Amino acid sequence: MHVVTRFGSALSRSLQKRWGAETMAIDFEIPAEAKAVRERVRQWVHDECFPAEKRLADGGDYKTILAELRTKARAQGLWCPFIPVEHGGMGLRPLANALVQMELGESYLGALSLNTQAPDDATILTLLTYGTxxxxxxxxxxxxxxxxxxxxxxxxxxxxxxxxxxxxxxxxxxxxxxxxxxxxxxxxxxxxxxxxxxxxxxxxxxxxxxxxxxxxxxxxxxxxxxxxxxxxxxxxxxxxxxxxxxxxxxxxxxxxxxxxxxxxxxxNGFGMGQHRLAYGRLRHGMHNVAMAQRALDMAAKHITSRETFGKLLSERQAVQFMMAECATQLYISRLMLLHIAYKAENGLDLRQENSIAKVYLAHMVHHVVDTAIQLHGALGYSMDTPLARWYTQIRSQRLVDGADEVHRWTVGRNVIKAYQRDGTTAAAVGGDLL
The missing domain is CATH 2.40.110.10 (Butyryl-CoA Dehydrogenase, subunit A, domain 2)
Structure with a gap:
């Protein structure tokens, strides 16, 4: 390991000397202001939305509870995340909005509490862009x-x-x-x-x-x-x-x-419809990441406290492999969304990546929730946790805003077109990331 470290350091110095340190950087650092708003929204979901879910489960009045949440949210400056400030929103750019949506999706009251729920959000965006x-x-x-x-x-x-x-x-x-x-x-x-x-x-x-x-x-x-x-x-x-x-x-x-x-x-109806659906597909993906994260957390909590045959579930290799597969898919999903946010921030064409991500994230959330159900056993199949309800709801993700097959058809055609144009498929498969 020591030799590898020294070799790596020497190689790094060599590369810096040859090309310059600045030209070698790929910056994955999230701006401080985006981190701050993500943390505020994460805290909001855990401190306000989760308890409100419980109040509803206990028979509380939906309109009253939502009105209270929204009043609190607005008082804290948490309202309409991607809507410009001059229209009363938070004015978040694509990256910060993606981070916020990936937190809000953990609770079914999250988006509603900030007035950024589907299908309103994408339709509001269309009206904001094209309305008189x-x-x-x-x-x-x-x-x-x-x-x-x-x-x-x-x-x-x-x-x-x-x-x-x-x-x-x-x-x-x-x-x-x-x-x-x-x-x-x-x-x-x-x-x-x-x-x-x-x-x-x-x-x-x-x-x-x-x-x-x-x-x-x-x-x-x-x-x-x-x-x-x-x-x-x-x-x-x-x-x-x-x-x-x-x-x-x-x-x-x-x-x-x-x-x-x-x-x-x-x-112009068709073009505006595609404009609207483009954001809707991303929002579904962002919320899918949030739901998958919550499901995986629930699974981790269960396997680290549940014993079978004198051993914690978390100590069993098969269970660890299941968790590893979910972690891999969540990691890929986050990178997909952050890269698409990068392209949106810079006004780049993101249609190919959007279609790829739409299909992948729909399958990812299904797999992670299904795994969480499996690890919970009969408890996961019951209605005593939200997992069974999520499982039936997320099946729609492979149909809404364009069925899997339609997006795969489009993606596949674009791969072939890229090869015919460039002599390589790279441009259609992430080869032009930067």
Whole structure:
């Protein structure tokens, strides 16, 4: 070891002399201000959100508990993390926001307490980026104040992951209004929303990605009827739906929308939808890291206190191997997200990495939670811990915001295109990291 150390030091000095110490640095140091806000949010989740979860489990009133949390959060300057300061948010850049979201996801009240919950967050981002002054004043302000909630109606049964296959139409009536007709499927959070963004076809003759536009509609509205909240494999409860956990099937019939509520201009709905989904995919990944971390901590606590056949579970090699695999996947996941945050900070194209991470992190959280259940034994399978509930909820991660297969198809095509363009696949597989 001593020889290796001396060799390493000599090599290091040689490299520094040849190329210069500064040119060799790859800095993984997180800025002090980002560390500080991460620590504040971590403390917030553990000191405030976890106890609030227990109060809800004991029968406390959801609206009262959430209102108390939000009042405390705002008083501490913890509110709308990535929203600019001039709009009442914390103004966090991509790296700091990623760190914060990776803490908030440990509690199902974390994001809600700071008004950065899905699906509102990504939809608010779209309104902030593309909204007119009128739209921001009328719709964005109450959303940022936490007074209202918003959902996004894009997906349809007939189209699925192919957004360009949607059939909902928006036709001008000649009086500066549009009339919308169609159906939507899996409009998450619609049952608790006060506002909805709807994507509809305005010009079937235009190029495929320019046929659609987005409209803002206040709810309730007789032209936007929630047929039902679709039952899924995830356990349901009144609290689940109050949190915005429902996924609605919606009938849209002769829905009149003023032209003032057209968002971003005609034909730009698809592009805005992809802009919104890009952040949603990252947020899911950030929260997946947080949930996996909490599950692994629960597993570690259990195996270091549980004995079988006169020996702690933590002393068994098979258990250590299981923990090692989870640790490896969490490490990879964090690096993926931090690299994507780096690209976002520098205005670089992150679409390939986003798709790769979206698929990987969905499988990672499933694996870690499943491992935690296994290590808990029958206790993990029961509802006495949150693990079983998480397990059924996270299965959706491989479907929402683009199914695994769609992202893999896109990633694979990009790998082939990179080779055809460059003679190597490196650009599509992280070879151009810096």
């Amino acid at each position: 002054d009128y739209q921001k004043e009328k719709y964005l302000k109450p959303l940022l104040n936490g007074e209202k909630r918003i959902c996004y109606s894009m997906t349809e049964k007939a189209a699925g992951a192919d957004a360009t296959g949607m059939q909902t139409t928006a036709v001008k009536d000649g009086n500066e209004n549009y009339i919308l007709n169609g159906e939507k499927w899996f409009s998450s959070g619609a049952s608790v929303a006060d506002i909805v963004m709807i994507m509809a076809k305005t010009n079937p003759e235009a190029p495929r990605h320019q046929q659609f536009s987005t409209f803002i509609v206040e709810l309730p509205n007789p032209g936007y009827r929630i047929v039902r909240n679709i039952k899924t494999m995830a356990p349901e409860s009144d609290l689940y739906h109050a949190l915005g956990g429902g996924h609605a099937e919606v009938e849209i019939k002769d829905l009149v929308v003023s032209a003032d509520n057209l968002l971003g201009g005609e034909g």
